[in-house]
Amino acid sequence: MSGVNKWFGELHVLQDIDLEIARGEVVVVIGPSGSGKSTLCRTINRLESIEKGEIAIDGELLPAEGKQLARLRSDVGMVFQSFNLFAHKTILQNVTLGPIKVRGKSKAEAEKQARTLLDRVGVIAQSDKYPAQLSGGQQQRVAIARALAMDPKVMLFDEPTSALDPEMISEVLDVMVGLARDGMTMIVVTHEMGFARKAANRVVFMDGGRIVETTEPETFFNNPQSDRAQNFLSKILNH
Amino acid sequence: MQFLADNFGLLWDAFLTTLSLSLLAGLLALVLGTLLAAARVSPIPPLRGLATFYVEVFRNTPLTVVFFFMIFGLPQIDFILGFFTGAVLSLGLYTAAFVGEAIRSGINAVSAGQAEASRAIGLTFGQSLREVVLPQAFRTVIPPLGNVFIAMVKNSSIAAGFATSELSSLLPRLVNADAGQLTAVLLGVVIAYMLITLPLAFGVHRLERRVAILR
Numbered sequence: 198m199s200g201v202n203k204w205f206g207e208l209h210v211l212q213d214i215d216l217e218i219a220r221g222e223v224v225v226v227i228g229p230s231g232s233g234k235s236t237l238c239r240t241i242n243r244l245e246s247i248e249k250g251e252i253a254i255d256g257e258l259l260p261a262e263g264k265q266l267a268r269l270r271s272d273v274g275m276v277f278q279s280f281n282l283f284a285h286k287t288i289l290q291n292v293t294l295g296p297i298k299v300r301g302k303s304k305a306e307a308e309k310q311a312r313t314l315l316d317r318v319g320v321i322a323q324s325d326k327y328p329a330q331l332s333g334g335q336q337q338r339v340a341i342a343r344a345l346a347m348d349p350k351v352m353l354f355d356e357p358t359s360a361l362d363p364e365m366i367s368e369v370l371d372v373m374v375g376l377a378r379d380g381m382t383m384i385v386v387t388h389e390m391g392f393a394r395k396a397a398n399r400v401v402f403m404d405g406g407r408i409v410e411t412t413e414p415e416t417f418f419n420n421p422q423s424d425r426a427q428n429f430l431s432k433i434l435n436h
Numbered sequence: 437m438q439f440l441a442d443n444f445g446l447l448w449d450a451f452l453t454t455l456s457l458s459l460l461a462g463l464l465a466l467v468l469g470t471l472l473a474a475a476r477v478s479p480i481p482p483l484r485g486l487a488t489f490y491v492e493v494f495r496n497t498p499l500t501v502v503f504f505f506m507i508f509g510l511p512q513i514d515f516i517l518g519f520f521t522g523a524v525l526s527l528g529l530y531t532a533a534f535v536g537e538a539i540r541s542g543i544n545a546v547s548a549g550q551a552e553a554s555r556a557i558g559l560t561f562g563q564s565l566r567e568v569v570l571p572q573a574f575r576t577v578i579p580p581l582g583n584v585f586i587a588m589v590k591n592s593s594i595a596a597g598f599a600t601s602e603l604s605s606l607l608p609r610l611v612n613a614d615a616g617q618l619t620a621v622l623l624g625v626v627i628a629y630m631l632i633t634l635p636l637a638f639g640v641h642r643l644e645r646r647v648a649i650l651r
């Protein structure tokens with residue numbers, strides 16, 4: 198993405214964002230609340246439109262609306278803070294909906310793939326339950342399987358563990374570390390430093406709608422360049 | 437009661453008329469109401485505007501006026517509907533506005549996050565509505581929808597004033613024939629209405645319980 202700008206009315210939420218992410222790279226986005234991290238993620242699959250600049254995936258510019266946009270979105274997996282599983286569908290149906298409706302797979306084929314994915318994220322035993330019957334950690338792992346079922350080119354995670362009880366955080370992070378090891382391209386908004394250290398190639402620090410610094414995880418946590426990053430880190434480390 | 441038995445044929449025909457008027461208008465209202473609700477949440481502004489306009493017009497016009505327009509107004513521009521067809525259209529178009537509002541409130545009750553998640557896996561707006569939003573919206577609005585349809589069955593009595601021989605039209609007709617039978621006639625007509633509304637209410641209740649377990 199280059200020269201990306203977005204306003205919410207008067208509020209300039211994204212200011213001249215330039216960010217290039219290579220295939221297989223894992224980028225962690227970190228920054229204070231309200232700095233525009235969620236908005237950045239949401240512009241990448243155009244859940245939010247942008248006023249200026251361009252975003253391209255695999256060399257292809259984001260289309261404005263309609264069928265093409267839907268197809269592009271299917272190539273970008275998204276995992277939300279609040280899971281957002283489909284409440285009226287079983288776990289298995291949550292994962293097969295996209296492959297059947299968007300990719301045109303047969304039910305049998307989609308279910309076979311879904312079972313493999315549910316097994317991979319460790320919730321295969323819950324296949325026939327409804328989302329409300331699962332713990333938060335399990336729901337989030339289903340949400341990851343649902344996104345993976347589309348064979349996405351890139352996965353976006355917007356604070357995937359911040360709605361979880363502490364004991365469930367690691368089960369979700371483990372799945373994410375596994376994905377990173379398998380070569381998935383990932384953009385992850387998180388304050389989990391453990392994850393950033395283990396899996397990230399780069400850390401992007403955002404503040405006030407701008408990218409303030411981009412560095413390697415170790416450099417960022419041990420020796421942040423900007424005052425704002427130092428300030429921010431001292432706050433989260435004191436907790 | 438003998439009087440009602442003597443006029444059973446009339447009563448039965450009127451019952452069937454009310455029943456078919458309600459079923460046809462109800463079907464029209466359900467289909468059109470769903471489309472209206474979908475249009476009101478669609479990303480296309482003119483569609484939203486049109487649906488809002490429709491709902492506001494029909495919600496704020498007395499049903500009698502709608503009937504009058506359909507049955508006496510349209511023939512003025514050489515568009516002649518039969519009395520029964522006019523009644524079905526009036527009742528159906530009018531009720532659709534209320535059905536649309538009920539379903540829209542159900543759509544709003546489905547978390548925006550789920551709609552977003554469905555778009556994020558690449559479903560189009562229509563697919564997201566059909567597969568994710570509407571099935572859940574219908575579940576939450578079953579009780580208010582039931583009320584809308586019960587009110588519609590009773591509203592069908594307006595057709596009596598527009599030459600449709602439905603249940604209420606029997607009241608003046610039979611009482612004129614024998615004023616002494618007023619109580620029996622009232623009772624007969626009320627029971628006939630209940631034969632439609634009570635099973636409807638019961639069905640709504642059953643449906644509500646079934647989807648509650650499913651969730």
Ligand SMILES: Nc1ncnc2c1ncn2[C@@H]1O[C@H](COP(=O)(O)OP(=O)(O)O)[C@@H](O)[C@H]1O
Pocket residue numbers: 205208210228229230231232233234235236237
């Ligand atoms: N839909 C919206 N309308 C108006 N303002 C918004 C909207 N979404 C987010 N904002 C504002 O944009 C800013 C950035 O939000 P966000 O991207 O969610 O930040 P972060 O995820 O870093 O906490 C915040 O000030 C927030 O209040």
Ligand SMILES: [Mg+2]
Pocket residue numbers: 234235236356
């Ligand atoms: Mg956020």
